[in-house]
Amino acid sequence: MLNFPAYLTLDYIVPLGFVIFVVLFIVFLILSVVFVRMLTEASSLKEETARMYSEAGFIIKEARNQAFSLISDANKDAEKILEDASYLSQEVSQRIDSHLEEVVREGSDFVEESTENLLKAHRKALLEASKGNVSSIRKVSDEFRNELLGEISEFRKGLDAISTEARKKMEAELQRHRLSRIRDIDNTVYEIVKDASSKIIGKCLSLQDHEDFIIKVLDDAKKKGEFETL
Amino acid sequence: MSNVLDVQKIYDKISSFRKILYNASTTSEELTNLLSSPEFLEISEYLRSKNISQMDIDSVEKALSEYKEYLKGLPVIRIKLANEKIDTSRIYAWFRQHVVSETDFSFDIDIDESILGGIVVYWKGKVVDCSLKTLLSDYFGKEDNHVFG
Numbered sequence: 433m434l435n436f437p438a439y440l441t442l443d444y445i446v447p448l449g450f451v452i453f454v455v456l457f458i459v460f461l462i463l464s465v466v467f468v469r470m471l472t473e474a475s476s477l478k479e480e481t482a483r484m485y486s487e488a489g490f491i492i493k494e495a496r497n498q499a500f501s502l503i504s505d506a507n508k509d510a511e512k513i514l515e516d517a518s519y520l521s522q523e524v525s526q527r528i529d530s531h532l533e534e535v536v537r538e539g540s541d542f543v544e545e546s547t548e549n550l551l552k553a554h555r556k557a558l559l560e561a562s563k564g565n566v567s568s569i570r571k572v573s574d575e576f577r578n579e580l581l582g583e584i585s586e587f588r589k590g591l592d593a594i595s596t597e598a599r600k601k602m603e604a605e606l607q608r609h610r611l612s613r614i615r616d617i618d619n620t621v622y623e624i625v626k627d628a629s630s631k632i633i634g635k636c637l638s639l640q641d642h643e644d645f646i647i648k649v650l651d652d653a654k655k656k657g658e659f660e661t662l
Numbered sequence: 663m664s665n666v667l668d669v670q671k672i673y674d675k676i677s678s679f680r681k682i683l684y685n686a687s688t689t690s691e692e693l694t695n696l697l698s699s700p701e702f703l704e705i706s707e708y709l710r711s712k713n714i715s716q717m718d719i720d721s722v723e724k725a726l727s728e729y730k731e732y733l734k735g736l737p738v739i740r741i742k743l744a745n746e747k748i749d750t751s752r753i754y755a756w757f758r759q760h761v762v763s764e765t766d767f768s769f770d771i772d773i774d775e776s777i778l779g780g781i782v783v784y785w786k787g788k789v790v791d792c793s794l795k796t797l798l799s800d801y802f803g804k805e806d807n808h809v810f811g
Contacts, residue, residue: 626798629798637779639745642744643748646779647752649792649797650753650756650781659760
């Protein structure tokens with residue numbers, strides 16, 4: 433047991449002061465360490481927030497680029513089809529323009545909607561960051577990334593569907609137009625050949641030649657069995 | 663009978679021959695000359711096949727009626743040609759050789775310039791269209807033969 437004197441003397445004050453000093457020093461050291469760690473954490477949080485901010489910005493930029501790239505690809509496809517179909521009728525061209533406008537409108541809507549969603553998500557991430565909750569930031573970041581990827585995937589599917597449908601319609605139009613033109617050309621050629629045949633047989637072919645032709649076509653018809661049933 | 667080329671023409675010839683036959687001014691020599699001409703070849707052949715003298719007008723008249731009945735009873739092959747000057751005897755010979763060899767038959771011939779050339783045959787409810795017009799049309803109707811296919 434310690435025996436303290438009834439009043440303080442220098443013999444006691446000096447060691448006691450020393451002890452108190454040591455205790456206070458230790459407390460100071462602990463507080464310093466805690467403070468340094470807090471400062472470090474605060475710095476880390478700031479860096480994380482900056483990184484998240486940068487990442488979000490990059491993702492938004494990438495999303496925009498991808499969206500515009502998809503629209504650009506669709507436009508290129510459409511331009512190629514239009515190039516192939518240089519002889520399309522005015523009506524068909526108008527239909528294609530309509531399809532293109534639809535594709536561009538869909539793309540613009542997507543970009544606008546995606547940007548809005550991204551801004552919302554980004555705002556949410558910054559809010560979480562301001563609360564110092566790093567794990568929440570990561571969660572929001574992952575959700576944000578997944579949502580963005582999902583939207584891009586959906587958009588790509590939608591765009592592909594529109595592009596495929598438009599391409600099919602345009603190809604069908606092209607085929608119809610092609611057949612129609614071939615028919616017109618054939619009819620014209622047929623009329624020319626018919627007139628030429630008429631003139632040749634009427635003026636150049638002798639009756640003998642004409643009779644030979646009749647016998648030949650009768651022989652051909654017989655070979656095909658057309659007279660077997662008679 | 664060897665050839666019955668165009669039954670309608672023969673009907674017309676019989677009518678013409680009858681008019682000449684009953685014309686009082688026609689002499690027997692003129693009648694002989696007429697029957698010798700290519701125009702009345704079918705009639706003279708028929709009378710000869712029946713051993714009928716041209717001098718026996720009643721027998722000739724009777725033979726002409728029989729000839730018409732005979733023609734009516736023949737199978738008829740209707741054909742369409744583009745030119746009336748075509749010699750149908752070659753076509754008749756072809757049908758005789760390849761299609762109808764066991765009995766006589768007649769042609770009912772239409773002239774239609776729109777078929778351009780060749781022949782269209784109608785017989786027993788069937789049509790064999792070998793006209794140049796149809797051949798051209800068929801040629802251009804095929805997918806492989808499109809000019810810009």
